[in-house]
Structures are given as structure tokens and as C-alpha cells.
Amino acid sequence: MILRIALFTTAILFVSSSFLTFADSSSSSTTTTTDSSNAKIVECPVSGKAPDTFALCATATCWTLDGVAYCKCEVMNEESISISFDYEENGKSKNVCDLLLEGVPNGYTVSTYATPRQVETDYDPKVEKLGPPMGYYTCDTRSGTQAYGAQCDGGLCFKSTQGKEFPGLGYIKENEIVCSCPPTLSNSPGFQIAGPWKCKPGDANENNQCCDQSYYNDMCGVTSVKTTGTVLAVNAPIGTARVLSAKLDGKPARFNACRFQ
Template sequence: MFAAVPAVPFHQDPPLDPEPPFVICENQRYALCAAASCFVYNGVAYCECDVLKGDSISLQLDFSTGTGQENVCDVNAQGKTNGFMVSTFSLPADVVKGGSEAVYTCPGGGNKGSGVAAPVAYGQCDGGLCFTSTTNKTFPGFVGKLHKEIICSCPISTDATPLSSNAFGYQVFGPYHPQAAVGNRCDASGCAACSVANPTANGSIIPVGAPTGAGKFLTQRLTGSVPDLNECLCECPANGPCTVREDTTP
């Protein structure tokens, strides 16, 4: 997902086009990595992402060419017949309230409760390049063949990465059990992803993430509204894995 966005959703009606530096790629095939897990090798996160078609949003990631300026949408369009696509963002359907996934908040200094701020370690996949040759193939770190998924290469955000977190931490996606009893719907594995041991070591599995509020902000920019989501707040002790603190689903 993304780095430099507010920590809370944007509640006013958006303009017809997203404000710079964002751009909407209309009716394109794209890789959705927001809920992906990633295999770390040689300092790069290789993430198992879904392939979708429709509207998505991204940082513009523009650059100059011999014929003028291009951005992420141009790059993605070129990939259609050249064996690649770009990772951009839309809201994963399964995190909408009642679905089988949730947004897990790995806490920062402003919401750490009686614990500490979560260590920052996630794949930052906005603009990541993905190669269609990986579909229907095996790939290190993932069990069995990929089916409709695609592998995208993404940089790893850590505590040393500027804007990788904010006062309310960062967010990842994980499983949710909407039919379970109240208090048992958040899954321990979702919060455990906030504290992966040795996250940059070869062979580690880390989540894709973004600063808290990024997903809602971008969804507002893309669609004009944000539905109620399954949401879980984690707490991280000074030593040991992060655990579920509270189900904050509205």
C-alpha cells in the first residue's frame, strides 16, 4: 500500500480526480497486494497477490521518457501485452464488515495501550512490478502452485523507512471470524504479523502493510465512500509476539 497519507479516513466528498500525488487507473488489469503475504529473499519481499480488473488507485510514480511524461497507469497498460502488471490499490472485498478478513492495527505510540509500539516490518507494494510468468507456477515460500495469483516484488518497510508508520502505527490484513462469539472474532495470527521475528532475513514471511488510515483514505479517494470494515487492534509487549487487544469493528 502507501506511505504519505493521513492517519484517519478523509470524510469530505472527494473531487472527481484524486488529489496529487495520486492517480486512478481506470478499467485496467492490476495486481491487488493489500492482503498478501510475502517471502523475503535478498532484501526484497516477493508477495502473492490477486489479479483483478477495474479501477484502482496509486501514487502517480511518474517519470520522463523521450516522448513525454508517463505514470503508473501507463506502465501498467504497457504490461498487458508484455508479461507484467503493476500493484495498485482497491479495497479487498473480504474486509468489509461481515467478511472473512479484517484490518489489523499494529500500534504506534498513540495507541499502544500498556504495551509498546509495534516494530515496523511489511512489504510496501504500491508500484511493485509483477510478472505473469509466475502464475500457475511454484514459487519459494508458498505451498503448492499459484493459481490465479501473481508474484510481485516489493520493497520492505522497516522502522528506518521514512513515513512507514505514524502515531497510530501501521495496518495489515488477516483472518476474521464473523460468526464466532463476540470477543473471539479477531484471529491471533493477524496480530502476530505485527511482530515477525527477523523480518528481513532470507525465508521470512511478512505481510503487506501501510501506515494506519492509508486504506480508508485511498478507498475514499477511489470510490467516494468507505464502508464499515472488520477491524482489530493489537497490543505488543516489550518481549514476545503482539496479541489481540480489542475488536473495534463498528
């Protein structure tokens, strides 16, 4: 229990350095930017009858331009979880759940989190047909070399990208969407990303036979995002996905896992 609380705190601290700015200089409405350092975790939608569309970026890879990562994410319709990202607009207190609702008629959505079925040990690719199985890779930065990933919780995603080609990401299907996410430099002891799983879901990963060493080297070793076209994976601090999944799903999370020494 102590470990779970510590990991959950780590997840909050990781995204607490993020800021969301929602401003339109051509509009008479005013929106203030809120530091999320005191943010809480929320589950959306608040009402069971409300729309539940969001973007799931946990397994996404991204392409960078001018210091911004553009990530090909999945469009989902189910309950999700996120840092609340509290802000005020026209005197009203709002958070990420309000953004999700307002995005439905206005051509955008927000990246929040739900458990990706592809990384779970009981995923059935033949029945569920969500693509090949995946696993969570632990990128170890304890040696002192920090690396970049894309932090997508709270990222804005625009429906205008669907059904079109996008630079560096190729064709965006109707059930996909491009989200803009800030690249983040990892802190020790490291971070986790989703990547290929070469075995059946739930198989014992003896000697990392189920994991891709080249993918690990490439995605865990991005030390600069200055070059246009740098490819990143969406990341989170070690253990964050497990804690958020357990909170959202109400049961312990069981993931395919890769860890190289």
C-alpha cells in the first residue's frame, strides 16, 4: 500500500509541472492559465449520461516539430482518468472533464488515460482485433543519462486531422487522432513507454525474449528533440500506468513488461 501511494504521488508530481493555456485573442471571453501543482485526479465523464469520447495516447509514438510532439492516438469512448487541470473561464471553474464535453461539438478532444487492452496479459488479439499485443518497457535512467518522451495527459487533439495525411505520422484513420504533447526530459530512476510484445499476451518473458532490444535502444535513448522529425514514444514515470489503471478499473493491473539491464 505504501508503494502504491508513493507511485501515485510520483504520477501527480510528474504532470504537476505542466501548464494548460486556453486563450483566443480574437474572442471577448477571458481564460486564465492555472498551475496544476495542486491538481487532483478526476475520472471523466462525471455524469454517466454524458459523452465519453477522449484520446488514448498511452501506446502512441510521436513526431516532433519546433519543440512540440505530435502523436497518433486512438479515439475511445469509455470512462477515463486524468490530472484535473483546473482552470477558470468567464468566471466559471472548469477542469479536463469540461474540456472533453466542450470538445464534442467543437471539433477537438483531450488526451486522458484508460488502460490500453493491448498491454494487458489477458488481451485476445484474434477476438478484440485492436492490433498486436504490446508491453510496457521500463527505460532506466539511473546511470545519469536522461532521455525524452512525450507527456500527453491533457494534450489537445483536433478532429480535423482524421482521415488525412499528417507529417511524420502518415495516414490518420477515422478512429485515430493527432494530439499535441510536450516532450519531457525524464527524471531518475526512469520512465515507461509502450512497445512491441513478440510473444502471446501473458507469456513468461524469459531473458526478454518477448521484447524488442532495438525498440528499447531507440525509444529509451532520445537525448535531444532539437531535430525536426525526431521520433518519440509517449512516456510516464515508472508505475504510473499501473496505479492509474488500478484506480480507474477497480482491480490490480496486469501488464506485459519489458526491462533491459
